[in-house]
Amino acid sequence: MLEIKNLHASVGEDEKKPILKGLDLVVPKGEVHAIMGPNGSGKSTLSYVLTGRDDYEITDGSISYDGEDLAELEADERAAKGLFLSFQYPVEIPGVPTLTFLKEALNAQRKARGEEEISAPDFMKFVREKAKVLNVSPDMLKRPLNVGFSGGEKKRLEILQAAVLEPRFLILDETDSGLDIDALKVVSDGVNSLRSPERGMLVITHYQRLLDHIAPDKVHVMSAGRIVASGGPELARELEAEGYDKYVRAA
């Protein structure tokens, strides 16, 4: 279970700007929660604060997973604890083949958890199976990570990485951005196949359309750095029809 209590966070190297202003959220295991909100409400900031990006400083409140405090951990330590962020804009890493990167990442996590490293043949077999389902070609796996990939390819690769790293908690930041209908279907099928009673998910999105494919258990509305409303899936449809205006004003 992911628990966020009274979270305050500021962003910036020198001049700190407060973005999150007392955010409370609980996502139990096995549930998919969506966070919707207008641009600038702090949705992406929340994803970076949760995963431990530098210069995103928690000034008050707490983040814990299954009761374990995450706030003091480095980004890679949080990853090893099972936190995975599917980036809105996956970063291109020239010169590092996708497969090499995935194997290094997986073994780094296993090592951090005191598990044995996976052997090269086992890893290859494991990745190939997952890649096939997500329509990721062997050629893509050989190419440098994300370099020259289309928007759809990058998002498919994000989900493939999640499938390989098997995180306990998945954060999807604007996963539908830059996707056409076909790619959206492949990506959301991939996400749905990752749903499990042991895994929670937080789906951050501006639009409702992703939620047609990934049905959330709960929907939260974020505005000015806080959750201002929560409800069932019907809340997403209401937002789509009526916009964020009343929540922005309420905040």
Next chain:
Amino acid sequence: MGANFEPNNGEAIFIAMLDGSDGWRKDVRDRLVAKGLPTKRDEAWKWSDLRRAARDITKRGSTQLRAEMAPQWADLKRETGDEFSAGALAQAAAHQTAFFRHHLGGTYNIELGASVGASVASVVISLPRALEYTILEHYRAADGALAIANVDYEVGPGAKVNRVVLFDDAPQAGWVLSSNVSLAPGASFTQTSLTFGAKFLRQETRLSHPGQGATATLNGAYLVGAGGHADMTSIVNMQGEGGELDQLTKGIVHSGGRAVFQGKIHVDQAAQKTAANMTHRGMIIDDRSEIDSKPELEIYADDVECSHGNAIGTLDEMALFYMQQRGLPEADARRLLVESFLDETLSAVKDEKTRDSLSGRIAAKLKGLV
């Protein structure tokens, strides 16, 4: 000029190597007596002060050339101009040039060592046949050495040449390696250089490109740390129609290291349909380190495709975070980023074993460094 000029220790030794010479050698000596070695006041050497590097050299050293085959030794003549030429100085002062002509394709190793003190060497490698050649050059120097080497290439019609230049770590030594490379029509020349810097190090490549189906690739990587200096300079003259040139230099400076990239492409009016691309990417790890770069295109033909890119940056913080988010500890993410950054320059090395060995040297050097 020259009235007040007093040669320093090292300059006096280079001058002495040319005592009693005549003809073009005397011209080289006269110039050295009048103006000395180039300094930061000379445009072409403004970031690499050779005179200063010679200051503390107090004895005459020697170079040792090792190769699988014995060279022919020849007293070659050379044109000299007004400008200082490190290659001309080396060839003049060496008196005899080691001349290798390989009629059979294949791989050839050359090792040049320099002992303490000022020394010179001159080599010409002639590859006349339309065959594939790999030449592996390995440079090593003792502490307190300052060696100036001239290593020229003559590449015949249709010959495919892979030149690999590796400088061993030499934090207390100085190297100047100057090469004139002349390509025949239809030749292909690929050069890959790797250096970890030295107290003073400059590699100059002057390439005469005839166009007419000839292709050239000039790649280089530098990784320079505390007290180190590496200068990668190239001057390419595109002289005929339809020539291709690809140039990629990448490097990293850290802990106070200093690197210089000077790349000039000159396209003659006759060199229509030239396709030339020059890229330099530098990474500065900390604010004690420095990279100076000067890319130049000089184009006199109107129907050409030429481009150059030059970017100096630091480690990409967003890439670091992305990699950490996937579980890589920060140190590993940094290492992987810088390793892959430099590895790209090795991609033209055909022989896999050689490429792996260069890549391994970079990895070993980076271990525990970033």
